Amino acid sequence: xxxxxxxxxxAIALSLTLAxxxxxxxANKAAPPPPTVSxxxxxxxxxxxxxxxxxxxxxxxxxxxxxxTPGIVLQRVFREGGDVKAGEVLFRIDxxxxxxxxxxxxxxIARAEANLAQADLKAKRYKPLLAAQAxxxxxxxxxxxxQKQAGAExxxxxxxxxxxxxxxxxxxxxxxxxxxxxRALVTEGALVGxxxxxxxxxxxxxxxxxxxxxxxxxxxxxxKQALAAGxxxxxxxxxxxxxxxxxDGQEYSRPGKLLFSDVAVDExxxxxxxxxxxxxxxxxxxxxxxxxxxxxxxxxxxxITVPQQAVVRGAEGATVLVVGADNKVxxxxxxxxxxxxxxxxxxxxLKGGERIIVEGFQKxxxxxxxxxxxxxxxxxxxxxxxxxxxxxxxxxx
Numbered sequence: 001x002x003x004x005x006x007x008x009x010x011a012i013a014l015s016l017t018l019a020x021x022x023x024x025x026x027a028n029k030a031a032p033p034p035p036t037v038s039x040x041x042x043x044x045x046x047x048x049x050x051x052x053x054x055x056x057x058x059x060x061x062x063x064x065x066x067x068x069t070p071g072i073v074l075q076r077v078f079r080e081g082g083d084v085k086a087g088e089v090l091f092r093i094d095x096x097x098x099x100x101x102x103x104x105x106x107x108x109i110a111r112a113e114a115n116l117a118q119a120d121l122k123a124k125r126y127k128p129l130l131a132a133q134a135x136x137x138x139x140x141x142x143x144x145x146x147q148k149q150a151g152a153e154x155x156x157x158x159x160x161x162x163x164x165x166x167x168x169x170x171x172x173x174x175x176x177x178x179x180x181x182x183r184a185l186v187t188e189g190a191l192v193g194x195x196x197x198x199x200x201x202x203x204x205x206x207x208x209x210x211x212x213x214x215x216x217x218x219x220x221x222x223x224k225q226a227l228a229a230g231x232x233x234x235x236x237x238x239x240x241x242x243x244x245x246x247x248d249g250q251e252y253s254r255p256g257k258l259l260f261s262d263v264a265v266d267e268x269x270x271x272x273x274x275x276x277x278x279x280x281x282x283x284x285x286x287x288x289x290x291x292x293x294x295x296x297x298x299x300x301x302x303x304i305t306v307p308q309q310a311v312v313r314g315a316e317g318a319t320v321l322v323v324g325a326d327n328k329v330x331x332x333x334x335x336x337x338x339x340x341x342x343x344x345x346x347x348x349x350l351k352g353g354e355r356i357i358v359e360g361f362q363k364x365x366x367x368x369x370x371x372x373x374x375x376x377x378x379x380x381x382x383x384x385x386x387x388x389x390x391x392x393x394x395x396x397x
Contacts, residue, residue: 033371034327034369035360035363035364035371036360036363036370036371037323037357037359037360037361037363037364037371037372038357038359038360038373038374038375039323039355039358039375040306040310040355040356040374041354041356042304042306042346042352042353042355042356043304043352044302044303044304045301045303045305046299046300046302046303047300047303047305047340047343047345049296049300049303049338049340049345050295050296050338050340051294051295051338052245052292052293052294053213053214053215053274053293053295054213054290054291054292055211055212055214055244055276055290055291055292056211056288056290057209057210057285057286057287057288057289057291058209058210058211058212058287059204059206059210060205060206060207060208060209060210060277061177061179061204062202062204062205063175063176063177063179063202063203063204064201065090065091065175065176065181065199065200065201065202065203066198066199066200067091067093067170067173067192067193067197067198067200068170068193069093069098069167069171069193070192070193070194070195071094071095071097071098071171071191071192071193072093072094072189072190072192073091073093073186073187073188073189073190073191073192073200074092074093074094074188075091075092075188076090076091076184076187077089077090077091077092078090078175078181078184078201080182080183080184081180081181081182081183082180082181083179083180083181084178084181084203085178086174086175086176086177086178087174088174088175089172089173089174090173090174090175090181090201091172091173091186091200091201092171092173093170093172093193094171095171095172098164098167098168098170098171101164101167101168102161102164102168104164105160105163105164106161108157108161109154109157111157112150112153112157112158113154115150115153115154116147116151116153116154118150119146119149119150119151120147120150122143122147123140123143123144123146126140126143127140173200175203176203177203177205178203178205179203180203180204180205180206180283181202182201182202182204183201184201185200186198186200206283206285206286206287207280207283208277208278208279208280209277209287210259211244211256211276211278211285211291211293212273212274212275213242213273213276213293214269214271214272214273215271215272216270216271216272217270217271217272241255241256242255242256242258242276242278242293242294243255243256243293243294244256244278244285244291244292244293244294245291245292245294246284246289246291247290247291252278252284252285252291254278254279254280255278256276256277256279256293257276258276258295259276259277260274260275261273261274274295276295300345303340303347304350305340305343305344305345305346306320306336306343306344306346306356306358307358307375308342308343309359310356310358311344316333317333317335318333318334318335318336318344319331319332320332320334320346320349320350321357321361321366322354322355322356322357323355323356323357323372327369327371327372328367328368328369329357329364329366329367329368329369330366330367331366332349334346334348334349334350335347335348335349357370357372358375359375
């Protein structure tokens with residue numbers, strides 16, 4: 001029994017040593033290195049403030065083609081939905097009656113010219129006879145008056161001939177403007193222009209084309225206040241560019257320009273209307289389309305911008321994750337309502353110089369420690385949800 005008692009303390013000491021080594025290994029496993037996140041340093045620079053506003057496409061010119069004289073439609077000349085030029089023939093109305101009126105007016109002119117010639121000869125004959133007292137003053141005055149009446153009748157006949165010619169011309173219905181003509185509203189054989197100017201077709205000019213944009217009066221007032229306070233600088237009338245997003249979310253390839261802003265607020269919607277003009281040579285924009293317009297309305301020369309993916313939006317508002325000097329992460333509420341390219345313009349919450357986490361949100365949370373490395377920019381491939389192309393203005397780095 002004595003040898004067993006001597007080995008017992010040695011076994012206990014060995015087991016305690018092994019347990020201590022196991023605890024040390026477990027402690028090493030419980031303390032992994034801090035996660036690596038990509039950050040940018042918030043800096044300020046000049047940024048063009050762009051507002052995205054709803055709008056509707058409208059034709060730059062609209063002309064309703066109407067019958068200006070009564071008659072039966074003999075022919076439709078144009079192709080529905082095609083392009084026409086100003087003065088191009090669209091319809092022909094039966095001209096028989098109007099041609100007869102022109103010929104009657106021509107005959108009236110000839111008769112008036114003959115009467116005038118006869119009155120002129122009589123007045124010329126009476127003038128020397130009056131000097132020789134071969135005719136009385138009364139007879140000479142009557143001859144001169146008849147001469148003037150004949151001249152007036154000739155002028156009236158010529159005016160009637162001109163009116164008859166106009167009516168005959170109205171029988172050939174032409175396009176008042178260049179543009180695209182819609183469907184025909186009347187067919188051959190229809191009686192038009194009877195006691196009213198019958199609509200026959202509509203021509204719309206689609207190049208250039210207008211987009212009517214609406215902005216709430218509250219937003220416009222805030223913008224004017226910022227301009228007045230010097231927080232923003234005006235983009236300038238000649239520098240205000242407008243780009244379009246079509247119904248399918250694609251950006252329209254041709255930029256437009258702002259023409260004017262309305263002087264009154266719509267009482268029903270509380271919005272102000274603005275009009276922009278866009279080139280439309282391919283006729284891709286059609287009247288009635290719903291679009292969204294990105295309108296440059298001001299320049300913030302000391303704006304702090306961050307990539308859109310760095311802003312986290314929740315029920316309590318927008319926040320960004322900031323890495324402090326001790327590599328601790330904290331959540332900072334910010335106000336980021338305006339966009340500039342693929343970045344948010346932070347109007348409050350940041351002072352500049354903060355390290356903002358752009359990638360690696362899922363690896364950490366407020367209060368955690370991280371290993372911060374510089375962000376190398378967006379990776380190739382599909383863009384993150386909510387991200388947009390990089391801004392052309394100086395961005396935060």
